[in-house]
Amino acid sequence: MSTSDGKPIGKTDSAEFSKGPALADKVPPVGGLSQDEALKRADAAVEAVAKEFEGMLGEELDEIDVLMAAYKANPSQANLDPLFGRIHNLRGQGTTLGYPLITRIGTSFCRYIIDHEPSKQVKAALIEQHLQALRIVLKERTESDGDAVSKQVAEALEIAVDKELA
Amino acid sequence: MSALRKPDFRNLKVLVVDDSAFILRLVSQILKSFGVGTVARASSGNEGYEVAQQFEPDIVISDWDMPDGTGIDLVRNLRSREDSKCKYTSFIMLTAYAEISRVLASRDLGISEFLTKPVSPSQIYTRLVSLIEHPRQFVATEGDYFGPDRRRLESSNYKGEDRRIEDPLLTV
Secondary structure, three states, X not given: OEOOOOOEOOOOOOEEEEOOOOHHHOOOOOOXXXXXXXXXXXXXXXXXXXXXXXXXXXXXXXHHHHHHXXXXXXXXXXXXXXXXXXXXXXXXXXXXXXXXXXXXXXXHHHHHHHHOOOOOOOOXXXXXXXXXXXXXXXXXXXXHOOOHHHHXXXXXXXXXXXXXXX | OOOOOOOXXXXXXXXXXXXOHHHHHHHHHHHHHHOOOEEEEEOOHHHXXXXXXXXXXXXXXXXXXOOOOOHHHHHHHHHHOOOOOOOOXXXXXXXXXXXXXXXXXXXXXXXXXXXXXXXXXXXXXXXXXXXXXXXXXXXXXXXXXXXXXXXXXOOOOOOOOOOOOOOHHHHO
C-alpha cells in the first residue's frame, strides 16, 4: 500500500524513542504506608481542609457577587471570564470537600456558559439564580445540616438551563 | 495486584499548580498524607514553570484553566522550551473539564495522565502508582510531538502495518 508519490503509508512517520522517568528508582516498594493506611490518612486531611472550606465559602461567594455586579454593569466577555473561572473552581472543589450540590450547581452554570449560542447574550438573571443557589447550599448546610431545598433549586436550574440551550 | 505493597514516597518531589488556593492545599495535603517527601506549589502556569526550573519535580500535577499561563502552556513549555530542566517530568492534568477534546489535546501536548475534578485521594493514589509501576518511554516524532508514548495498548491481534520505522514493539 502506498501514497500517490510511491511512499509507504505510515513508514515516513519515524520517531525517536528515549527512556522516560524512572520513578521506581525513587520509590521503594516497601517502607512506606499501605494503600489503606495512606487513603485513611488522606481522607482525614481532606476532612480538615473541608472544614476550612466551609468557613471560607461565604467569603468566596461575596467575592463572586462583586464579579457579578461588575458583569451586570458591563456585560462583556472580559467581565464574564473571571466570574466563570471562580465558579468553575468551586465546581471542581465542591464534591471533594463534601458539597456535591456546589459541584452540581457549578456544573449547570458552566454548561450554560460553555454551550450557549454565541450569538445570544448570556442572561444575567440566570447567572444570578445560580449564585443564589450556591448561597442556599451554604445557608442550608450551616443552619440545618440538610440539603432538601438546595436539591430542588439545583434541579430547577438544570431545567432552566436545558430550556435556554434548547 | 500492585507490587508496591507499601510504597515509600519520601524521595518523591511533586509540584502542584492551581489558581485555587483550596485545591492547592487539598492536593498538597493528600500527597503529604501518602508520605510524599516534598510538595511545592504554584498558582499559575507561568509561575509553575519558574518553580519547576528551581525545584525539578518528579511529577507535576496541574490545573488546566488558570489566568496567568494555563496548564497547557505549562506542559508545552516543560516539554519543549530549550532551557527546560523538566522535559521528562511526569505530568498529571487535573481539571474540571472532562470533554474528550480536552483529553486528546492535552495528550497530544505530552501529559502523562488526565484526572477530572472533583478528585478523590484514591484517584490521585492510583495515578501515582501507575506512573511508578508503568513508566512509559518518551517519543519524539517528526510531527513535533515530544512526550510519553501515547500508545498504551499492545494488542497481539493488531493486523495493520506498523506505523513507525523504529517501532519499539518490534525491537524489544
